[in-house]
Amino acid sequence: MHTAETASPFGLQAARDSRADAIGARPRSTLRGRLVGAADLFAWPLGLSHYLELVNPLWSTHTTWARVVDLIDETADARTLVLRPGRGFGAYRAGQYVPVTVTIDGRRHTRTYSISTAPGRAPGRGGIAITVKHVAGGRVSGHLVRGIRRGAYVELGTPQGEFVLPDAPRPRLLLLTAGSGVTPARAMLQELSARGALADVVHLHWAPRAADVIFARDLASLAAAHPGYRLHVLATCEPPSGVATAGHFSPNLLDARCADWRARDAYACGPRALLEAAEAHWTASGCAQRLRVERFQPVLAPLPADVAGGRACFRRSGVTVETGAGQSLLLAAEAAGLAPAHGCRMGICHTCTVTLRSGRVRDLRDGRVTDEPGARVQICVSAAAGECEVEL
Numbered sequence: 598m599h600t601a602e603t604a605s606p607f608g609l610q611a612a613r614d615s616r617a618d619a620i621g622a623r624p625r626s627t628l629r630g631r632l633v634g635a636a637d638l639f640a641w642p643l644g645l646s647h648y649l650e651l652v653n654p655l656w657s658t659h660t661t662w663a664r665v666v667d668l669i670d671e672t673a674d675a676r677t678l679v680l681r682p683g684r685g686f687g688a689y690r691a692g693q694y695v696p697v698t699v700t701i702d703g704r705r706h707t708r709t710y711s712i713s714t715a716p717g718r719a720p721g722r723g724g725i726a727i728t729v730k731h732v733a734g735g736r737v738s739g740h741l742v743r744g745i746r747r748g749a750y751v752e753l754g755t756p757q758g759e760f761v762l763p764d765a766p767r768p769r770l771l772l773l774t775a776g777s778g779v780t781p782a783r784a785m786l787q788e789l790s791a792r793g794a795l796a797d798v799v800h801l802h803w804a805p806r807a808a809d810v811i812f813a814r815d816l817a818s819l820a821a822a823h824p825g826y827r828l829h830v831l832a833t834c835e836p837p838s839g840v841a842t843a844g845h846f847s848p849n850l851l852d853a854r855c856a857d858w859r860a861r862d863a864y865a866c867g868p869r870a871l872l873e874a875a876e877a878h879w880t881a882s883g884c885a886q887r888l889r890v891e892r893f894q895p896v897l898a899p900l901p902a903d904v905a906g907g908r909a910c911f912r913r914s915g916v917t918v919e920t921g922a923g924q925s926l927l928l929a930a931e932a933a934g935l936a937p938a939h940g941c942r943m944g945i946c947h948t949c950t951v952t953l954r955s956g957r958v959r960d961l962r963d964g965r966v967t968d969e970p971g972a973r974v975q976i977c978v979s980a981a982a983g984e985c986e987v988e989l
């Protein structure tokens with residue numbers, strides 16, 4: 598029996614709206630495809646998938662739902678959600694992330710989370726896991742860490758991202774992670790372990806205290822089982838027992854913990870300060886091409902001193918708002934009660950792209966101003982530069 602949270606979150610109108618995309622989006626050349634096509638005709642004005650979804654969301658083919666089958670508390674403010682995706686969830690590689698959409702108080706919210714398990718390694722057949730840290734004031738992270746229950750459904754997008762292992766059969770790696778930045782690294786380590794390739798990996802992981810280390814037991818077990826995996830847990834507030842030194846990333850610390858770092862493929866994931874420090878050091882050392890970083894937030898250009906707020910007109914919604922200097926159009930729209938489509942919120946996925954009708958917008962990543970009507974604008978990383986009107 599479904600609870601209120603487990604019932605299909607789709608209404609009939611939403612189903613109708615997306616039917617056109619659902620039908621025709623899948624090839625009908627196979628016998629199964631032709632049967633589904635015929636069933637779609639009888640199911641009109643909806644698609645067969647919409648009726649199946651009402652019985653079991655995991656049977657839907659026009660949207661990929663996943664059921665929360667387990668919840669694992671990792672630390673006081675981080676939780677792993679073990680998910681069983683339904684039909685249509687694509688293959689992924691260790692280290693990639695996935696857009697996750699949840700409905701909170703009737704509004705849909707999408708965030709991206711690294712998949713924290715390697716393919717085939719989550720409990721349950723075909724399952725995946727995401728591990729979420731509660732961000733202070735974060736509505737979605739708060740819901741996923743504190744509110745969601747087993748049996749609830751979330752919507753999944755397509756796994757994506759370039760933060761994946763190199764092709765070498767037994768890669769020499771250096772992992773630099775902090776906080777929840779350990780999530781893609783854990784999937785990579787599982788993958789390497791599963792294929793017997795966890796032979797030469799140095800892992801520096803930062804957390805405020807030992808109690809804040811996500812996957813602490815898992816990582817320790819991997820280190821115990823694989824002598825070639827050298828884990829260094831570095832506490833920034835209180836060193837864990839048995840560890841004499843702690844501190845944030847620094848070239849000295851790096852040399853002390855991993856003297857041959859120049860000879861390794863390095864992967865960094867964590868807060869902005871760690872990523873910026875690592876990028877600066879690798880660039881200054883002429884090794885920038887050996888470092889890959891995975892960000893949770895976009896890198897923004899400093900705003901010119903004379904930039905003031907602006908005014909944004911969301912044409913289709915009939916809403917006009919005053920915007921703060923540097924406030925993204927996505928945030929401005931959400932503050933006005935709108936719910937624009939979005940994914941990563943950092944300029945990667947293009948889900949939030951809309952058309953500029955008139956006026957000027959500033960790309961917050963590089964400060965570039967666009968004033969060409971018809972230009973496509975990513976509203977999560979764009980702000981009104983004076984007045985603007987966008988198709989939203």
Ligand code: FES
Nearest residue numbers: 940941942947977
């Ligand atoms: S939400 Fe992904 S690019 Fe804007």
